[in-house]
Amino acid sequence: MIAANRVVLTPSLKVLQSDKIRFEPALPDWKMTAIHRLKMSNAIKVILVFKERFWPEGMWDVVCTDSFIPEFWMTTYPTTDHSQHLRGLCAVVCFIAGEKAERLSASMPPEEMVARSLQQLDDLFATAACRAPATRALHSSHVADWAKEEYVMGAYSFPSHGAEAGDRQALAAPLDGTVFFAGEATHPAINPCMQAAMESGLRAAGEVLAAARPAGSRL
Ligand SMILES: Cc1cc2nc3c(=O)[nH]c(=O)nc-3n(C[C@H](O)[C@H](O)[C@H](O)COP(=O)(O)OP(=O)(O)OC[C@H]3O[C@@H](n4cnc5c(N)ncnc54)[C@H](O)[C@@H]3O)c2cc1C
CATH class of the missing domain: 3.90.660.10 (Polyamine Oxidase; Chain A, domain 2)
Incomplete structure (x- = not known):
């Protein structure tokens, strides 16, 4: 087991939609709604x-x-x-x-x-x-x-019928300054490609740094 104060999750949308990763406590409803409204194809x-x-x-x-x-x-x-x-x-x-x-x-x-x-x-x-x-x-x-592919389960997320504006931002949103989300499906603009994955990783790294920064720090 690995214990950490903060974690960045980057699995594909299909993995998040499956029960491969167990969350305790469960992910909030607004996050689950976004995860299931967005779609990933093969x-x-x-x-x-x-x-x-x-x-x-x-x-x-x-x-x-x-x-x-x-x-x-x-x-x-x-x-x-x-x-x-x-x-x-x-x-x-x-x-x-x-x-x-x-x-x-x-x-x-x-x-x-x-x-x-x-x-x-x-x-x-x-x-x-x-x-x-x-x-x-x-x-x-x-x-x-x-x-x-067991740990990917699909190929590309895509602009999905039934998805709503803000779903990708909800997918990307961190929880309580401890659980952070990255990966191509979390990018609000340029899915599905390596650039989206990379930029989302940079965004999540920035969020982790901001959450870890002591109050009053000017770094
Ligand atoms: C056939 C094909 C061709 C493509 N061609 C291009 C291209 O030419 N140019 C381009 O820009 N993009 C291309 N893409 C898209 C690009 O590959 C993806 O958008 C990109 O890889 C997504 O990166 P990601 O980090 O979001 O997800 P992934 O690359 O899926 O990485 C997620 C990682 O999480 C790991 N993981 C999942 N579950 C767990 C778990 N429970 N525990 C630990 N680890 C876990 C997985 O093993 C994986 O390594 C292509 C995709 C496909 C399928």
Whole structure:
């Protein structure tokens, strides 16, 4: 157990909405209302590594908004002294976000996501000589599903239907000069990104310093 006079909490909104962290005494109603009115959605990346490039040179990004995978990013592996085993390999990162990612996370096994992604790439890049270039070139795959990350449980907070002005400020507000809140969802303006997370951390650090400062101190 760690005992402290002050604590800064930075878990994601989904973690705060779950019962993973127990508060004694319970968080006040106004804080709980803000936590539950704000929303956080999911993102999934299906990462496919290939033995050879089967897409045109110089192609980096494909958008297919009404398809299984709405967006692909193509890349080749930068090799370093420590990653010679990756030399010559290239990768396609398939990106799904929002409600679709939430639905798939709950309903589709990762192997099927890989199979559907490969099928879409095969359909896109088939030639007369090879009907299934992605399936033929596959080296390995990995599915990153942020909803399944135990300590994150999602990807991005977003401007949510039902949320009210002031909810993010209520989420950020400290309690009794002892419990402080930071993290991207607490930022009132620029969610959901690293900048919001960083700025909220600076804000919370300032609040802790102000609370810890002895009365009358001019520091
Ligand atoms: C796929 C994807 C791509 C992204 N791309 C970009 C990008 O290009 N640029 C950008 O700016 N942002 C990007 N983001 C958003 C960015 O990653 C987040 O906004 C940012 O990481 C949020 O930071 P945070 O500190 O609020 O939360 P987190 O990064 O989630 O950190 C919270 C921390 O709290 C820890 N934690 C949770 N519960 C507990 C507990 N009970 N005890 C102890 N520790 C706990 C977690 O392990 C975690 O380390 C992306 C996000 C995703 C999902």
